[in-house]
Amino acid sequence: GDSVTQTEGQVALSEEDFLTIHCNYSASGYPALFWYVQYPGEGPQFLFRASRDKEKGSSRGFEATYNKETTSFHLQKASVQESDSAVYYCALGTGGNEKITFGAGTKLTIKP
Amino acid sequence: GGIITQTPKFLIGQEGQKLTLKCQQNFNHDTMYWYRQDSGKGLRLIYYSITENDLQKGDLSEGYDASREKKSSFSLTVTSAQKNEMAVFLCASSPNWGGYAEQFFGPGTRLTVL
Numbered sequence: 001g002d003s004v005t006q007t008e009g010q011v012a013l014s015e016e017d018f019l020t021i022h023c024n025y026s027a028s029g030y031p032a033l034f035w036y037v038q039y040p041g042e043g044p045q046f047l048f049r050a051s052r053d054k055e056k057g058s059s060r061g062f063e064a065t066y067n068k069e070t071t072s073f074h075l076q077k078a079s080v081q082e083s084d085s086a087v088y089y090c091a092l093g094t095g096g097n098e099k100i101t102f103g104a105g106t107k108l109t110i111k112p
Numbered sequence: 113g114g115i116i117t118q119t120p121k122f123l124i125g126q127e128g129q130k131l132t133l134k135c136q137q138n139f140n141h142d143t144m145y146w147y148r149q150d151s152g153k154g155l156r157l158i159y160y161s162i163t164e165n166d167l168q169k170g171d172l173s174e175g176y177d178a179s180r181e182k183k184s185s186f187s188l189t190v191t192s193a194q195k196n197e198m199a200v201f202l203c204a205s206s207p208n209w210g211g212y213a214e215q216f217f218g219p220g221t222r223l224t225v226l
Contacts, residue, residue: 032212043116043202043217044155051212089154093211098143098162099170100211104154 002027004090004103012109013080021075021106023064023090031092033057033066033073034100038087047088082110114139116218118203124224131190133221135203142208144186145215148172149200158201161186162208193225 007022025033032051036044048057050066050073057064062077075088090103116137125131137144143162147155147170157170159178167178175197177189186203200222204215 034214041219043204043219044215045217046214049212049214093213095210095212097211098160098168098206098208099157100215102155107152 002031002092002094002101004092004101006090006103006106008106009104010107010109012111014111015081016079017110019075019077019080019084019108021088021090021108023073023075023103025071025073025090025092027092027094027101029094030068031094033064034091034093035062035064035073035075036089036091036102038089038105040086044089080108080110082112084108085110114141114216116203116205116216118201118218118221120221121219122222122224124226125190125193126226127193127195129193131193131223133188133190133201133203133223135186135188135218136184137186137203137205137216137218138184139205139207139216140183141205141216142183143206143213144180145204145206146170146176146178146186146188147202147204148197149202149220151199155202158188190223193223195225198223198225 035047038044048059050057053068093100146158161180200220206213
């Protein structure tokens with residue numbers, strides 16, 4: 001079945017550091033890949049999506065590039081802020097199936 | 113824009129009790145979902161519904177029932193609450209575009225079982 005693996009369970013950085021959260025997937029064909037962000041006490045919010053090889057998704061300074069060769073969709077941000085502290089989820093969806101498969105999430109903590 | 117409303121925000125029940133969680137959306141979306149989120153863990157799909165009166169089981173449906181009587185509402189019933197299922201229950205909706213559409217989430221219902 002489809003699966004999403006987020007390597008890091010927790011990431012701790014200082015403000016203005018460069019962020020990478022790794023996401024690898026396993027699915028047949030061309031799944032759509034997503035990043036969601038969840039702030040404390042809230043439901044997850046859609047960040048962005050990519051649906052074909054080499055497509056870049058981006059929002060709020062975050063970006064990720066769909067890589068079919070390495071089956072990856074790593075989240076990056078050049079300079080993080082304290083307000084970016086949250087849990088980030090990578091997810092995938094496939095055509096003809098209403099379900100989205102979520103990764104386990106990565107908790108990002110930014111120290112001021 | 114639209115909004116997803118979940119009631120109640122906090123739900124406290126006794127072990128073995130039957131409990132119902134409610135979700136309303138005004139996006140006019142076809143598909144709605146219920147997820148369970150255990151503390152510090154990811155999201156696990158309990159039930160989803162692609163249209164009124166439709167129900168599809170997710171990976172964690174045992175011990176739960178669901179009901180989609182109207183397009184805008186989706187209810188989840190915990191048939192016999194257990195202490196090991198204390199969690200946040202999240203409702204979501206999406207347009208009926210298959211797995212390519214983003215999901216919009218409500219704020220969640222936190223379940224405590226005494």
